[in-house]
Amino acid sequence: MTTLTEADALDGLRDALGLLKDREQVAERLLVSSAKHSFDPDEELDWDAPFEEGKWFWPPELVSLYDTPMWKRMSEEQRILLSRHEAAALASLGIWFEIILMQLLVRHIYDKAATSAHVRYALTEIEDECRHSKMFARLISRGGTPWYPVSRAHQNLGRLFKTISTTPGSFTATLLGEEVLDWMQRLTFPDERVQTLTRGVTRIHVVEEARHVRYAREELRRQMVTAPKWSQEFTRVTSGEFARVFSVAFVNPEVYTNVGLDKREAMAQVKASGHRREVMQTGAKRLTDFLDDIGVLRGVGRRLWKSSGLLA
Secondary structure (H helix, E strand, O other): OOOOOHHHHHOOOEEOOEEOOOHHHHHHHHHHHHHHOOOOHHHHOOOOOOOOOOOEOOOHHHOOOOOOHHHHHOOHHHHHHHHHHHHHHHHHHHHHHHHHHHHHHHHHHOOOOOOOHHHHHHHHHHHHHHHHHHHHHHHHHHHOOOOOOOOHHHHHHHHHHHHHOOHHHHHHHHHHHHHHHHHHHHHHOOOOOEOHHHHHHHHHHHHHHHHHHHHHHHHHHHHHHHOOHHHHHHHHHHHHHHHHHHHHHOOOOHHHHHOOOOHHHHHHHHHHOHHHHHHHHHHHHHHHHHHHHOOOOOHHHHHHHHHHOOOO
């Protein structure tokens, strides 16, 4: 991990990664990119095309039970059915997270100049997230699976987080929700074993989320340099706790019941799976390396991240 003294950090808005970029210039570039590379999923995707026989709804290696004893006992049809339900559960999780993100973005720009590029891009991102949430909801309906809400406890924790989160905490949580799923979706959209509709949904999401990640990373760097020390420390702790919530919510136990599996046995095997642990840590590594460099993964927060299973 690169270290940085307080004096260095406050000299010209510099952090361990170098000089911070001008906030308005970043936003202007993202607005140009948004104008060129935004999609209407209702028009872009063929929602009426039949699903292809024998194709997956999520890459098998990313399905939670992959390579477990239970997986080895399952038929190919049951494995594909599980991928269908897990794709729906992840889409449901994505909607929950994006609704939280939209509220955090509105809070972020509440007292900022509406004419600034920074605010205009935040509003553009909110537009993107509205389309993504509708796209995910339509994918769930098209797949003929149930809607998989997060648990009541996680719903309430999300409500609490939205209330108490600081600005750097909000952007850390934003990156956590975006980057792990983004890593998985980058493996999904070029995978010809996967249903065409799933690949189309993930392609749109990857292209548009790349801008969201850039915006959040640049703003989080700025916040971790300029925020009061209490806010930085609060961010470390709350982001670690959110990582723990997110890692648990990533697998909805009801998918196992709905494909005819024993829920408790399935959850135990997922928890014990070395493959699954490697998938989650690999998916989070680009993010955790970044957070480590800018000083988020320290102290109690780092221990919470480790206990989430996302940090080796």
